[in-house]
Amino acid sequence: MKVFSVLGSPRRKGNTSVVLERFLQGIRENHVGVEECVVFLHEKSIKPCMACDSCKTGTKTCVVDDDMQRLYGEVKKADLIVFATPIYWWNMSSQLKTFLDRLYALDYENDFRNKRFVLLMTYGGEDPNSGALLLEKSLREVCEFLAMDFAGSFGLCSENPSEQNDKLIEEAYKLGKKL
Numbered sequence: 001m002k003v004f005s006v007l008g009s010p011r012r013k014g015n016t017s018v019v020l021e022r023f024l025q026g027i028r029e030n031h032v033g034v035e036e037c038v039v040f041l042h043e044k045s046i047k048p049c050m051a052c053d054s055c056k057t058g059t060k061t062c063v064v065d066d067d068m069q070r071l072y073g074e075v076k077k078a079d080l081i082v083f084a085t086p087i088y089w090w091n092m093s094s095q096l097k098t099f100l101d102r103l104y105a106l107d108y109e110n111d112f113r114n115k116r117f118v119l120l121m122t123y124g125g126e127d128p129n130s131g132a133l134l135l136e137k138s139l140r141e142v143c144e145f146l147a148m149d150f151a152g153s154f155g156l157c158s159e160n161p162s163e164q165n166d167k168l169i170e171e172a173y174k175l176g177k178k179l
C-alpha cells in the first residue's frame with residue numbers, strides 16, 4: 001500500500017504532526033509492504049493555482065514550475081491519501097488549501113478514482129468543534145466528486161489536558177491499524 005500524507009501545519013513538530021505520526025504508526029504495524037511519502041507542505045514551494053486552465057484546455061498539465069510537479073506523481077501513485085491539518089478559521093490551513101487547489105490540474109475523473117482518503121485534524125476549540133465538522137463535510141463532498149473513498153477522520157482538541165489527549169490519540173493509531 002502506498003500512503004501519501006501531507007502535513008498542513010506550519011509547525012513541523014506541532015500537534016498535527018503528533019497525530020499524523022501516531023496514525024502512520026498504526027498503518028505500519030498492521031500492514032506489510034507499506035510505502036510512505038510524508039510531505040511537510042510549509043517547506044515546499046507551492047504557488048497558488050492561477051486558474052490559467054492550461055491543465056484542462058491547453059497542455060493538459062500544470063504549467064506552474066514548482067514543487068507540485070514532483071508531488072503530482074506521488075498523488076497519482078498513492079492508494080491512500082492523508083490530509084493532516086490544524087483547523088484555521090473553521091477550515092483547513094492555507095498551506096493545505098493551496099495544495100488542494102493545485103490538484104485541480106490532475107484528471108479529476110480518473111486520477112483519484114478508488115483511492116482511499118483520511119482526514120486528521122487538530123484544533124484549539126472544544127469538541128464538538130464546528131470547524132472540524134465543517135471541514136469534514138466539505139472534504140467528504142470533494143471525495144465524492146473525485147470518486148475517492150472517505151475512509152475515516154480523526155479530530156483532537158489540542159487544548160485538552162495532555163493525559164486526556166494521550167488516551168484520545170490512540171484513536172488515531174487505531175484508525176491507521178484498521179485501514
Ligand SMILES: Cc1cc2nc3c(=O)[nH]c(=O)nc-3n(C[C@H](O)[C@H](O)[C@H](O)COP(=O)(O)O)c2cc1C
Nearest residue numbers: 009014015016086087088089090122123124125158
Ligand atoms: C491562524 C489560526 C487560526 C486558528 N483557527 C482556529 C479555529 O477556527 N478553530 C479552532 O478550534 N482552533 C483554531 N486555531 C487553533 C489551532 O487549530 C490549534 O492550536 C492546532 O492544534 C494547531 O496545530 P499545530 O500544533 O499542528 O500547528 C487556530 C490557530 C491559528 C494559528
